[in-house]
Amino acid sequence: MTYIIYISFSFMIVGLFLAAIRFIKGPTAGDRTVALDTLTTILVAGLFLLAYLFGRIIYVDVALVYAVLGFIGVIVIARYLEGAL
């Protein structure tokens, strides 16, 4: 079981790394926002897995809130890019 968690974390770290590189490289604002969205989703999953690692259910609330709010942050940026703000 421990190995599976290790492997999952390693995959996630690599995914985060690649998304971060896209964030820094990305030529347009859209690329960066997509990278932010990806980072958010991967980190939400990571936070949930960490909650399992810590073994306490109270930690799950943070992941829940993050799943909700991260998406609103992305929509805000998207609306700005649309020129609607």
Place this chain on the structure above:
Amino acid sequence: MDDKLFEILEYGVYGASILLILIGLYAVLTKRSLIKIVIGMSIIDGGIHLLLITIGYLKGGTAPIFSPGYEEAAAQMVDPVPQALVLTAIVIGFGVTAVALSLIIRLYRHHHTLEIDEIKRLKW
């Protein structure tokens, strides 16, 4: 292995928070755009909050919440006081940032620039 990594972590977390403070200070001191200065301010705030949380951390500790199953675990809980302080400081920092940004909007209404050198009408 773990202990050695943990020793590095000890310097790593303090170092990272102090570096964050310094990066923010650099932005505040050298950047000429007003919004950049406010961004620097919020970076400094983040660094200080990380510093405070790090002070309260306990190795192998758990969150200071006595949820079912953890009623007796007071000995291995991290320090709750810095967390309470940071809670207050985050909200205060947000309020100050909001006021700063609204001042920037008003400055731009009059000056039509964000350059700090061009706005300097009053002597420092």
Place this chain on the structure above:
Amino acid sequence: MIYLILIFFLLILMLSAAVYAVVQKDLLYAVIATGVISLVLTAVFYMLQAPDVALTEAAIGVALTTIIFLITIRNTKRHEDDYNKKDNLKSPLK
């Protein structure tokens, strides 16, 4: 051990996002980078066993800070330097 590696990785990510936010000339990207800092900071708080603070940072730092910065940029201008003043009048997409 993976816990420590993850925390190192997050700290490096945070620092590079901070440097990026400071050196980037385009203020929109700098604002998105502060969003990333806030995101990573949440995870670090979480890993340092401070879920309350992580929740606060998530609730304040992600959407609310972003929107007030964005509206300030919308009402002022998007670039740090003065070389393209009219830029803001065009579409915000570059």
Place this chain on the structure above:
Amino acid sequence: MVGSPVLLIAIPLLAAFVIPLIGMIWKELVRIIPGLVLAYMLILSATLLYYVSYNGTIVETIAGWQAPWGINLDFSPLTGFLATLMSALGFLVWLFSYRFKRNVDFEPAKKYFIFLMLLIAGAIGIVITGDIFNQFVFIEITGISAYALTAFYTGRNSAEASFKYLMMGAMASSFLLVAIAILYSQLGTLNMADIASKMHTMNPTYKIIALIFFITGIGIEAEIFPLNGWAPDAYTEAPGPVGAAFAGIVVKAGVYAIIRMIFTLFDVPGAYDFLIAIGLITLIVAETSALRQEKLKRMLAYSSIGQMGLVIVAFGIGTHEGVFAALFLMLNHAVIKPLLFFSGSSLVFNSKKKQIAEMNGLGKRMPLMAAFFSLGAFAIVGLPPFAGFWSKLSVLSAAANEGLLLIIVLILIVSVIEIVYYFRVVNRIFFQEYSKEQSVVPHRPRINAMVAMFVLAIAILIIGFYPDAVTGILHNAAKDLMNTDQYINNVLQLGQSLTR
């Protein structure tokens, strides 16, 4: 007992939350309620001060927890004196500006009074709290209301001054938080008395680092030398009564915080010399800058900074006489500077540029205002029959007792500079002819503003002719500040007696 110190904070905050509701019913109440609250605070703090001077310090705990663990409020002769002074001044500022900006829209006017009330409540909170982090919160309350008040006029300069103030204030609060972090990491407590009792166990290097961060943080409110760049702009661009409130209230709170740090919390050797040095630099730089100013409010602002430098020098002498002289100076400055701001802003009220050059011959057209202004000017430079004389005399005698000749010489030189620039204004007011090109249209202050100025003028005369009226209180306060052990005992003992 009529109440407890906590009401000094709780009632203004309650009123601030009530006012938006009440403003929907009757708009005039928005102006009246802050005045009533300030009057109540004045009565409460004066009564408590009277009680305290006979029965000893009141230490109020919050939420029923003992002192090192809960937040405590400490109402001693010193803090009580400052709180009374602040609430009295706050009431006068409210009285002066009661009919102020009558013609402006309702929204900003409503906010003006809320900000003014919370500014004073925050400053009193800085003084009477016994917990560092709570002090930080009150500094933020004071700060944000001060930024908002500075940006009250919608001109272009006021936003700039306010932004400048905000930047320095935000930096200051960051530094303060770092200092709090260092102290908490070393001592594990946030209560001031507890910190003071444990301070000897702390590593001296860390102690100095923490102290430097603290002084940088609070020095911005206290206007000490390299950190006072915001002050002249904010004083110039803010409305006149707000300048008076800054000079009389906010700065006093900042100076108190620095003094509490150095006298009670940190036992760093050489801190007093540091105070003297920084105070002297502040004094000289500010007074020489005041000499060059053309705008009246700016000149008053630099003069105010200089006076604060003098106060810090007097505290830095470190003896009982020195502290007494510093407190006396603070009292006099708090009485005289608002009078100067009030009458000065009335004199230049209708002019475009608010410059000194425009004040020619106003003495004949507005004799009462001119008389008030010159009374303030005479008092602040320390002419014998007025209030300022006694405080300057006590500073000089305190310095002489310690044999600090350099300080005496410098203070005398600076007094000459002060005389030059204040008398330049007085000369213009009385002995220059009024010319037609001047843009000043005489402005007759309303009756409430006149009452406020009368009260201040009478206070100056009373202190000038009968200084013994206040020296008793000041001696008590000075004794209270010097006695660190008693402070620690008061706070921690009472906490133990209230154990639940």
Place this chain on the structure above:
Amino acid sequence: MSTLFEIIGGALLLIGSVFLFLGGLGIFRMPDVYNRLQAGTKATTLGGMSLILGVGFLMVETSWMWMAKAVIIVIFIAFSNPISSHALARAMYKGKRYPLITSKDENMDAYKEIVENEKKEEDS
């Protein structure tokens, strides 16, 4: 000695993390915004959902609350990720940043035409 739930959970964990990694890889490798959007939101949606459900399965014997909260998060992700990716794609499209079309496919030509027409409409 692993139970059925643990096996299911472990498998879901692996699948989820692989898809999260693929999301990151896709966002790194893909040529333009729309393709990156596909990879960055679709793959991570699947990955995040299955990883979270996997954790729920792992803990289902300890407490059913884990599963309940996992399901809530999964529902949230299922609703929110498509909305945000749609909003982003629409913003990019309205910002006159059209997809890179490299294929010679007929459908692509038809698509190109539509794009051109819309472009003209918006310009006029």
Place this chain on the structure above:
Amino acid sequence: MKKFLVILILAVLGFHLFEAFSGLGLGVTRFEKGVKDYYLEKTVSELHVANTVTSIVVNFRGFDTLGEVTVLFLAVSAMGGILYKRRHQTGDRSVLFSSSSIVRSGSKLLFPAIILLGVYVFIHGHLSPGGGFQGGAIIATGFLLMLIAYENFSVSHNTLSYIESFAGIFFVGIGLLGFMNGGTFLQNFLPAGVLNNLFSGGVIGIIYVMVGFKVAAELTGLIYTILHEKD
């Protein structure tokens, strides 16, 4: 030149800060019987509150929270005053045009869920992570979603200020009630209940709910003010 000077200063500052903190050690028990242990002990034995951070924020250091709520109140008022224009040039619209129907219907669907999440967070503030500030911020974010998705979604300004004022009055009022009942401001005068029950902790839960309403109203007002600020 200036940059090098700044970097030099920052290097010195950073060195001293690092010196002050790196000697501390990470994750070690630093104080025997410090403030921390007292809080951890009393929060279970007397207040019966599970979340120690909540008990510190609301009860032990409740005065800070009162000040913090005031800071937010001041910040919102200050923004209103700073951005105030004599002639009302601001439009009624929060955004220039509505979003696409997918975003609109999606946000209509998610809005009640977000509000519910916020309410959950601040009602369970004494049991799990979260509380008034977090819950209030989440609710305000929900309103933000609606405000940016719909061009004519409006929040009544009067309702916001009613909620804000009443919540603030309740907060200070509960403090003053404690003052009258127990002798100190913010004293817990209700029975403490059983640990980990929803109705435990006496006034702490009530105060945090009030803080939640107040923060939600304030942040929504802040967003509303700044969204209607257009040149």
